[in-house]
Amino acid sequence: xxxxxxxxxxxxxxxxxxxxxxxxxxxxxxxxxxxxxxxxxxxxxxxxxxxxxxxxxxxxxxxxxxxxxxxxxxxxxxxxxxxxxxxxxxxxxxxxxxxxxxxxxxxxxxxxxxxxxxxxxxxxxxxxxxxxxxxxxxxxxxxxxxxxxxxxxxxxxxxxxxxxxxxxxxxxxxxxxxxxxxxxxxxxxxxxxxxxxxxxxxxxxxxxxxxxxxxxxxxxxxxxxxxxxxxxxxxxxxxxxxxxxxxxxxxxxxxxxxxxxxxxxxxxxxxxxxxxxxxxxxxxxxxxxxxxxxxxxxxxxxxxxxxxxxxxxxxxxxxxxxxxxxxxxxxxxxxxxxxxxxxxxxxxxxxxxxxxxxxxxxxxxxxxxxxxxxxxxxxxxxxxxxxxxxxxxxxxxxxxxxxxxxxxxxxxxxxxxxxxxxxxxxxxxxxxxxxxxxxxxxxxxxxxxxxxxxxxxxxxxxxxxxxxxxxxxxxxxxxxxxxxxxxxxxxxxxxxxxxxxxxxxxxxxxxxxxxxxxxxxxxxxxxxxxxxxxxxxxxxxxxxxx
Numbered sequence: 001x002x003x004x005x006x007x008x009x010x011x012x013x014x015x016x017x018x019x020x021x022x023x024x025x026x027x028x029x030x031x032x033x034x035x036x037x038x039x040x041x042x043x044x045x046x047x048x049x050x051x052x053x054x055x056x057x058x059x060x061x062x063x064x065x066x067x068x069x070x071x072x073x074x075x076x077x078x079x080x081x082x083x084x085x086x087x088x089x090x091x092x093x094x095x096x097x098x099x100x101x102x103x104x105x106x107x108x109x110x111x112x113x114x115x116x117x118x119x120x121x122x123x124x125x126x127x128x129x130x131x132x133x134x135x136x137x138x139x140x141x142x143x144x145x146x147x148x149x150x151x152x153x154x155x156x157x158x159x160x161x162x163x164x165x166x167x168x169x170x171x172x173x174x175x176x177x178x179x180x181x182x183x184x185x186x187x188x189x190x191x192x193x194x195x196x197x198x199x200x201x202x203x204x205x206x207x208x209x210x211x212x213x214x215x216x217x218x219x220x221x222x223x224x225x226x227x228x229x230x231x232x233x234x235x236x237x238x239x240x241x242x243x244x245x246x247x248x249x250x251x252x253x254x255x256x257x258x259x260x261x262x263x264x265x266x267x268x269x270x271x272x273x274x275x276x277x278x279x280x281x282x283x284x285x286x287x288x289x290x291x292x293x294x295x296x297x298x299x300x301x302x303x304x305x306x307x308x309x310x311x312x313x314x315x316x317x318x319x320x321x322x323x324x325x326x327x328x329x330x331x332x333x334x335x336x337x338x339x340x341x342x343x344x345x346x347x348x349x350x351x352x353x354x355x356x357x358x359x360x361x362x363x364x365x366x367x368x369x370x371x372x373x374x375x376x377x378x379x380x381x382x383x384x385x386x387x388x389x390x391x392x393x394x395x396x397x398x399x400x401x402x403x404x405x406x407x408x409x410x411x412x413x414x415x416x417x418x419x420x421x422x423x424x425x426x427x428x429x430x431x432x433x434x435x436x437x438x439x440x441x442x443x444x445x446x447x448x449x450x451x452x453x454x455x456x457x458x459x460x461x462x463x464x465x466x467x468x469x470x471x472x473x474x475x476x477x478x479x480x481x482x483x484x485x486x487x488x489x490x491x492x493x494x495x496x497x498x499x500x501x502x503x504x505x506x507x508x509x510x511x512x513x514x515x516x517x518x519x520x521x522x523x524x525x526x527x528x529x530x531x532x533x534x535x536x537x538x539x540x541x542x543x544x545x546x
Contacts, residue, residue, distance in 0.1 A: 035090045035109040037063065037197065041102035042241075043084035045349055050098050051087070057192070057199040058089040059223075060242050064107075064196075072236060072246050072265040080345070085241055090197045113198055166215035169193050169200065171257035172208045173224060175270035178363040179432060179439055183259050185209075186270045187277045188229040195220045203229040215253070222248035222256065226269045231293035232276055234269045238298050238330070239342050241349045244269040265301070268358035268367070272299040275371035282372075282427050283379065287504035291378035296351065297371075299358040305401065306370050307333040308377035308420075310389055311351040319390040323347065328397045330355075354378060365432050365439045372431075373424030380419055385512045392416055405454030405473040411516030414474050418517070419510060421460060422446070422479040425467075426503065441467040447484070449477025451491060451543040475517060475543040479506055482524075482539070494542030497535040501528070517545040 040058075042048050051058065079085055084102075090109060097103055145152050173191065174183040185208025193200040193212050200214030226234035226244040234244040246266040248258065260267045276297060283290050296312060309329060314320050323343040330336040330343075334355055338346070346352070354374045358367045381389045395409045402417065403410060428440045436442055445462075448469035452458045460472040470476060481490070482501040489495055501524070509524040521540050525533055540546060 033093055033108045033110065035092055035111050035197065036095070036105045037088075037090050037107040037109055038103050038105050039086045039088050041082070041084045041086055041104075043082075043102075043348075045351065047084075047101050048087075050101065051089075054095075056089045056091065057194075057201070058087040059194070060085070060087055063088050063090070063194070072244065072269075079241065109197060111197055166217055167253040167255075168211060168215045169220060169222070169251075169253060169255040170202075170209070170211035171255040173204050173210065173257070173270075174208050174259040175267060175274065176259060176261045176364075178262060178360075179365040184274060186260070187274055189270070189273060190225040190227050190229075192223040192225055193220045194223075211255075218253060219250045220253055221250050224248060224258075224266070226273055228273060228277065230277065230280055232295040232297060234273055235296055235298045235350060235352060236269070237300055238336065238338070238350060238352060238355060239345055240298075241345070244299065262360035267360045268299045268301060271360075271364055271367050272297060272356050272358050272371055275368040276375065278368070278431060279372055279375045279427065282430065286502075288423070288507045289379050289383050291375055291382055292353070295353045295378060297354045297356060298350075298352045299356050301359055302357045303359050303362060304335050304357045305333060306354070306356045306374050308354050308374045308381065309333070309393060310353045310378065310381050310386075311347070312353055313381065314386045314389050314393065315347055315351055317386055317390060320393055325394075325397055329393055332400050333396050363439075365428070368431065369424060369428040369440045372427040373420050376420045376423040376427075377416060379423075379507070380416060380510050383507070383510055383512075384514070388412065388512060388515065391515070402459035402474065404457055405459070409515070410454070411519070414517050415510065415514060415520050417460060417474045418476050418479055419506070421474070421476040423503065423507075425476075426480075439466055444468060445470060446477060446480040447486065447488060449475075449480070449490075451475060451477070453544045473544070475545065478517075478539065478543045478545075482506060482536075490539070490542035494538065496539055496542070498532050498539050500532075517543075521545070 039062075040047070040051055042051070088106075090111070169191075173186040173189060175186050177184045185206065186204055187206055187208065189204050191202055191204065191210040191212060193214065193216070195216055195218060198214065198216070200212035200216075200220075202210045202212040204210045224246040226246075228234075236242075236244045244266075246260075246264075246269070248256070260270045276295075280290060282288075292313070294312075307330075309326075311326075315326075320326075323340050326347065327338060327340060327343050330338055334357075354371075354377075356367065356371055356374060358370075362370075391409045391412045395403065395407065395413050399407045399410075399413075402413060405414065425441050425446060429438060429443060432438050432440065434443050442464075445464075445467040450469070450471035452471060452473045454473045456473045458472045460474045460476060461470060463469045463471070477490075481488075481496040482498055483503065483506070484496075485499040487495055487497055505524065505528055508527055509520055511523060514520050514523050517540065521536065525531070525536060537546070
């Protein structure tokens with residue numbers, strides 16, 4: 001920058017511009033350090049939280065690299081260096097570095113933006129001459145030309161009638177919906193822009209529209225980060241060290257738009273993101289408790305079983321403390337065979353709450369339905385507490401995903417899964433149509449439930465695709481029968497005579513200490529003045545819970 005300053009002082013037009021400004025006389029302007037270009041070594045999730053608490057905008061890629069290709073970017077276990085990884089940012093000269101976090105100053109910086117308060121502030125206008133250019137703008141431009149980062153032909157011509165102006169990037173982010181055939185807005189994701197050390201960001205609204213909080217003259221780098229404005233974050237894999245993001249490459253300072261189709265690696269991030277926003281909205285509509293707002297949701301590019309380990313809430317607590325336990329859980333719940341040295345990465349950097357198998361081959365409806373199901377578990381966990389969830393996890397470690405209903409804490413599993421399946425399918429019907437066109441489950445699918453007595457290898461069997469009937473010892477149909485108005489036969493000698501309970505009342509009974517289906521029944525009656533008590537007792541007996 002000093003060389004650029006000296007170069008400009010040899011040009012009369014630039015010198016005249018400098019001397020014309022009352023704020024920046026040549027004897028007053030000193031090219032001195034305003035900021036530092038630094039990298040921080042992140043060795044734990046707590047380290048990153050400290051950096052984020054300083055409101056620093058960072059990148060997992062060096063800021064002096066130009067991004068040419070588009071696509072998702074992530075750090076994984078193999079990218080670890082000395083049990084950590086580097087992030088890159090710029091900090092003000094007066095920044096107070098945290099003890100215990102290794103850092104390295106890569107360059108001293110002179111950033112004109114640090115001198116001019118506010119990107120559109122009067123300071124910038126005060127520095128402009130009659131041709132619309134300021135000395136600081138010329139200084140920045142000269143520096144870019146001298147370092148080969150700006151084509152001399154792009155240098156602003158003050159005599160041009162089309163003088164380059166500052167523009168605010170804005171546009172739309174959408175994702176292909178394989179069920180409806182239309183492109184849905186991607187809601188609440190962050191769009192980051194950067195030109196060298198000048199950052200901007202903005203969140204998409206319900207229409208997928210974004211507008212960042214900074215303006216630029218030249219092309220900028222775009223990145224879509226799946227950190228939602230509601231607080232949750234999407235992660236690309238269980239062993240990834242970084243939040244899911246899509247590097248969009250360089251584009252116009254006026255903005256750009258994109259639609260993620262199924263052949264994009266970001267399709268699964270956008271689809272799970274939208275399903276989570278929709279779940280939050282449905283919880284508000286039906287008065288069901290929300291999950292923790294800072295959920296970490298892995299959207300894996302796989303098919304198979306999903307789960308809700310809620311690691312950020314339970315890892316390290318009594319009963320769930322060693323890597324071997326977690327390895328066994330992931331194998332039995334998700335079919336993931338992860339070696340122990342990678343498990344250490346999971347617990348140190350990721351700690352996912354929810355793991356969604358979200359391959360684009362599954363389609364929008366299937367990925368959304370599974371997301372609804374796992375988020376139903378997350379709502380339950382927040383209300384029931386960590387002690388309940390550790391029992392749930394240890395049941396799965398011991399007996400598998402569902403077991404036969406005969407092991408220790410089988411009631412914890414029965415209560416958790418009857419709620420997860422019921423609310424997940426209920427929302428699937430709400431969202432994709434409570435009719436025979438629903439691609440996941442028919443309306444009759446919850447009605448046609450055949451209960452089995454424990455122990456049984458029939459846990460929760462779904463028949464047909466779309467699901468048209470179910471059977472098993474996990475009483476999913478029971479919750480539907482509490483709500484619906486149909487007096488249907490459950491099994492010989494037992495008819496459903498209960499009606500009128502609400503989903504909110506059902507969720508309200510999933511309190512701490514409710515660890516059996518019978519305990520759920522008792523709490524439901526207690527909360528609702530023993531309404532239809534005899535009919536409720538008979539209904540639970542019909543499902544072999546008396």
